[in-house]
Amino acid sequence: xxxxxxxxxxxxxxxxxxxxxxxxxxxxxxxxxxxxxxxxxxxxxxxxxxxxxxxxxxxxxxxxxxxxxxxxxxxxxxxxxxxxxxxxxxxxxxxxxxxxxxxxxxxxxxxxxxxxxxxxxxxxxxxxxxxxxxxxxxxxxxxxxxxxxxxxxxxxxxxxxxxxxxxxxxxxxxxxxxxxxxxxxxxxxxxxxxxxxxxxxxxxxxxxxxxxxxxxxxxxxxxxxxxxxxxxxxxxxxxxxxxxxxxxxxxxxxxxxxxxxxxxxxxxxxxxxxxxxxxxxxxxxxxxxxxxxxxxxxxxxxxxxxxxxxxxxxxxxxxxxxxxxxxxxxxxxxxxxxxxxxxxxxxxxxxxxxxxxxxxxxxxxxxxxxxxxxxxxxxxxxxxxxxxxxxxxxxxxxxxxxxxxxxxxxxxxxxxxxxxxxxxxxxxxxxxxx
Amino acid sequence: xxxxxxxxxxxxxxxxxxxxxxxxxxxxxxxxxxxxxxxxxxxxxxxxxxxxxxxxxxxxxxxxxxxxxxxxxxxxxxxxxxxxxxxxxxxxxxxxxxxxxxxxxxxxxxxxxxxxxxxxxxxxxxxxxxxxxxxxxxxxxxxxxxxxxxxxxxxxxxxxxxxxxxxxxxxxxxxxxxxxxxxxxxxxxxxxxxxxxxxxxxxxxxxxxxxxxxxxxxxxxxxxxxxxxxxxxxxxxxxxxxxxxxxxxxxxxxxxxxxxxxxxxxxxxxxxxxxxxxxxxxxxxxxxxxxxxxxxxxxxxxxxxxxxxxxxxxxxxxxxxxxxxxxxxxxxxxxxxxxxxxxxxxxxxxxxxxxxxxxxxxxxxxxxxxxxxxxxxxxxxxxxxxxxxxxxxxxxxxxxxxxxxxxxxxxxxxxxxxxxxxxxxxxxxxxxxx
Numbered sequence: 001x002x003x004x005x006x007x008x009x010x011x012x013x014x015x016x017x018x019x020x021x022x023x024x025x026x027x028x029x030x031x032x033x034x035x036x037x038x039x040x041x042x043x044x045x046x047x048x049x050x051x052x053x054x055x056x057x058x059x060x061x062x063x064x065x066x067x068x069x070x071x072x073x074x075x076x077x078x079x080x081x082x083x084x085x086x087x088x089x090x091x092x093x094x095x096x097x098x099x100x101x102x103x104x105x106x107x108x109x110x111x112x113x114x115x116x117x118x119x120x121x122x123x124x125x126x127x128x129x130x131x132x133x134x135x136x137x138x139x140x141x142x143x144x145x146x147x148x149x150x151x152x153x154x155x156x157x158x159x160x161x162x163x164x165x166x167x168x169x170x171x172x173x174x175x176x177x178x179x180x181x182x183x184x185x186x187x188x189x190x191x192x193x194x195x196x197x198x199x200x201x202x203x204x205x206x207x208x209x210x211x212x213x214x215x216x217x218x219x220x221x222x223x224x225x226x227x228x229x230x231x232x233x234x235x236x237x238x239x240x241x242x243x244x245x246x247x248x249x250x251x252x253x254x255x256x257x258x259x260x261x262x263x264x265x266x267x268x269x270x271x272x273x274x275x276x277x278x279x280x281x282x283x284x285x286x287x288x289x290x291x292x293x294x295x296x297x298x299x300x301x302x303x304x305x306x307x308x309x310x311x312x313x314x315x316x317x318x319x320x321x322x323x324x325x326x327x328x329x330x331x332x333x334x335x336x337x338x339x340x341x342x343x344x345x346x347x348x349x350x351x352x353x354x355x356x357x358x359x360x361x362x363x364x365x366x367x368x369x370x371x372x373x374x375x376x377x378x379x380x381x382x383x384x385x386x387x388x389x390x391x392x393x394x395x396x397x398x399x400x401x402x403x404x405x406x407x408x409x410x411x412x413x414x415x416x417x418x419x420x421x422x423x424x425x426x427x428x429x430x431x432x433x434x
Numbered sequence: 435x436x437x438x439x440x441x442x443x444x445x446x447x448x449x450x451x452x453x454x455x456x457x458x459x460x461x462x463x464x465x466x467x468x469x470x471x472x473x474x475x476x477x478x479x480x481x482x483x484x485x486x487x488x489x490x491x492x493x494x495x496x497x498x499x500x501x502x503x504x505x506x507x508x509x510x511x512x513x514x515x516x517x518x519x520x521x522x523x524x525x526x527x528x529x530x531x532x533x534x535x536x537x538x539x540x541x542x543x544x545x546x547x548x549x550x551x552x553x554x555x556x557x558x559x560x561x562x563x564x565x566x567x568x569x570x571x572x573x574x575x576x577x578x579x580x581x582x583x584x585x586x587x588x589x590x591x592x593x594x595x596x597x598x599x600x601x602x603x604x605x606x607x608x609x610x611x612x613x614x615x616x617x618x619x620x621x622x623x624x625x626x627x628x629x630x631x632x633x634x635x636x637x638x639x640x641x642x643x644x645x646x647x648x649x650x651x652x653x654x655x656x657x658x659x660x661x662x663x664x665x666x667x668x669x670x671x672x673x674x675x676x677x678x679x680x681x682x683x684x685x686x687x688x689x690x691x692x693x694x695x696x697x698x699x700x701x702x703x704x705x706x707x708x709x710x711x712x713x714x715x716x717x718x719x720x721x722x723x724x725x726x727x728x729x730x731x732x733x734x735x736x737x738x739x740x741x742x743x744x745x746x747x748x749x750x751x752x753x754x755x756x757x758x759x760x761x762x763x764x765x766x767x768x769x770x771x772x773x774x775x776x777x778x779x780x781x782x783x784x785x786x787x788x789x790x791x792x793x794x795x796x797x798x799x800x801x802x803x804x805x806x807x808x809x810x811x812x813x814x815x816x817x818x819x820x821x822x823x824x825x826x827x828x829x830x831x832x833x834x835x836x837x838x839x840x841x842x843x844x845x846x847x848x849x850x851x852x853x854x855x856x857x858x859x860x861x862x863x864x865x866x867x868x
Binding site for chain 2: 003005007008161163164166167169170171172173174175177210211214
């Protein structure tokens with residue numbers, strides 16, 4: 001008997017859309033943690049998020065079709081958090097803590113939908129912005145990036161035959177598994193998936209997460225992707241991001257207030273979360289100025305996530321600061337998450353082994369490394385440095401300085417003003433690959 | 435809607451057997467060509483085929499279950515050539531020739547089933563023999579080998595999880611595809627699949643054949659597997675094998691008749707087939723003696739298949755012989771088929787390029803190279819040198835000398851006698867890997 005499933009076959013013929021984002025939980029966990037705080041403290045603050053392609057040479061709007069992008073964004077707007085998902089958010093423990101989400105916040109979230117967007121094409125790039133109250137637009141960041149990145153993958157693979165596609169994924173699987181085997185050589189490794197936004201595709205990220213779960217056992221500590229955490233009984237991981245100090249910085253009335261803004265964010269955060277969620281992201285306006293001006297209580301936090309400095313000098317600077325504050329770095333945690341791949345992870349691990357607790361949030365090179373996998377060189381499969389960042393806060397431009405000037409964002413005159421306030425100490429330009 | 439196919443799922447639960455051989459055409463084409471000649475000339479000749487594991491260190495009967503082996507052999511015995519297959523054999527052209535099979539032969543084949551077998555276990559090895567008239571038992575060779583080899587693969591993969599299996603096949607695919615890419619560097623390559631008997635599994639051989647078809651285009655000239663040739667509209671390839679001179683040698687009444695036997699086989703063959711099917715397999719009793727004593731008309735044949743000498747000296751000896759016979763080697767064909775892998779193919783191709791026509795029959799390293807693919811070293815996935823050869827011809831032991839003494843077969847006293855008749859010129863011992 002031929003066993004074609006007739007209903008499936010006909011359904012496949014009639015597909016209008018293969019949705020990229022099928023759940024509002026298909027996002028990074030820190031967006032939900034930040035969302036609860038934004039909902040509590042800044043819910044009506046008007047902001048704009050904008051798409052920024054730092055890989056200028058790639059003309060994204062030439063690679064993918066605007067109509068397809070609109071279809072995917074519109075589909076994402078049709079989603080609400082499902083009943084099962086709401087129950088899981090309310091009932092699951094995160095970072096060992098039950099009831100991390102306030103029932104009132106969850107009540108608001110149950111009715112939430114992604115708001116409208118503005119999309120135009122200029123000079124081969126998409127101008128995609130999300131304007132509205134912070135609490136409404138912030139969740140767009142991850143699905144918008146995941147959609148564009150997956151549409152790029154789909155466009156890059158168009159025209160390949162079924163057999164060639166089989167080889168592409170076979171090679172990608174073999175490649176990832178060889179990375180897993182190398183990572184097994186690091187006995188006390190703690191590593192997690194941070195690859196949602198830059199992933200090749202949702203299904204590929206799911207395979208990668210399953211690969212780490214199978215191949216690394218306890219060394220794999222979880223995923224930033226809330227949906228994958230739920231579906232695979234993994235820890236949902238992540239704390240906070242640059243958008244918090246960027247908004248608070250933009251809201252500062254004067255230079256003194258601006259200088260205090262990064263610590264104000266931490267004070268807000270501490271009202272909501274504790275323990276392992278007390279991770280400082282120090283580089284929004286430069287790590288060296290942050291450490292120089294930080295109040296002593298910042299040294300009580302569990303750890304730091306150096307996100308734009310090279311990991312070894314970046315980590316050393318933080319360790320030196322902990323020591324200067326009389327803290328033992330062996331009690332502290334460094335979360336590395338910038339442009340990691342196996343070689344950097346190995347090097348960083350070996351450098352700091354025994355001197356500080358470490359964890360690694362592995363992103364693009366986990367979920368979107370297809371170099372050498374296509375039958376012929378295929379630029380469309382190469383991940384680009386696409387971000388979706390706060391650009392405007394109630395009419396005031398937002399700024400990120402970063403430890404790497406190549407990652408700085410904001411209107412040039414505002415960047416200059418921030419540099420005057422914080423100084424440029426410790427900034428080192430490095431190419432931004434992903 | 436969850437789209438589980440309930441009927442399939444329940445059917446899967448109730449599986450008694452996943453058959454390895456599902457068609458009598460899942461065999462090497464040369465078996466059918468030889469079968470027609472045997473049917474015409476020697477149909478009642480009693481012979482015995484016996485399984486021989488030349489890789490003594492591997493205890494096959496410890497790896498696989500005798501009951502499973504019996505189930506698979508019994509299933510193969512239940513097969514007949516289907517109506518569609520019969521029509522294809524009658525209607526297809528082989529080597530450019532229509533109606534290669536006599537209707538009377540096809541009429542006999544339509545009712546054919548594999549005969550009974552004898553199976554015992556001794557010292558960790560299967561003693562598997564097929565005794566009867568030559569025309570009845572000869573077709574057992576390929577399915578018997580394919581069944582045992584695939585049962586070994588299945589046993590080796592037992593206990594691996596679904597994810598691990600996914601990685602094993604991803605790696606094997608990536609590995610084969612990198613071989614395909616290397617072979618693309620040989621502009622006039624002609625290569626075919628000869629990997630049925632030693633394949634990892636039927637489905638894997640099918641994938642490999644599809645890979646060569648997709649990746650090598652016209653450089654891929656076909657497959658020895660009749661079923662895969664039919665299903666993929668490929669040329670079915672192969673001519674004749676050692677069993678012909680082995681039987682004719684055993685039937686020789688005296689030493690002079692024995693010395694003439696290899697040429698008698700060719701004379702028989704020429705009555706049935708012509709053109710590109712006139713390929714000499716010279717090594718049954720040693721290539722050097724064969725060439726020394728060959729009548730001039732042998733040099734009129736299309737080509738030679740050196741099968742146990744190292745390809746470069748083996749090919750050179752044949753080229754020198756053609757020259758001595760006043761033939762231009764550039765009009766002649768060498769078919770290389772022994773223990774090939776990409777490096778040997780490249781080396782042989784470059785050595786003979788422009789001096790002789792060449793084709794490559796790629797076997798075990800095409801369809802069963804899983805080295806480095808399993809999560810942990812897995813000896814069960816390593817191909818062994820398993821053959822199924824004529825051992826007895828109506829009470830007279832059969833002998834193969836080969837150019838490689840490691841591949842010789844036969845009762846020692848008979849091997850000695852054959853060596854006295856043919857001489858040992860040109861024999862070079864090499865390890866038999868596959």
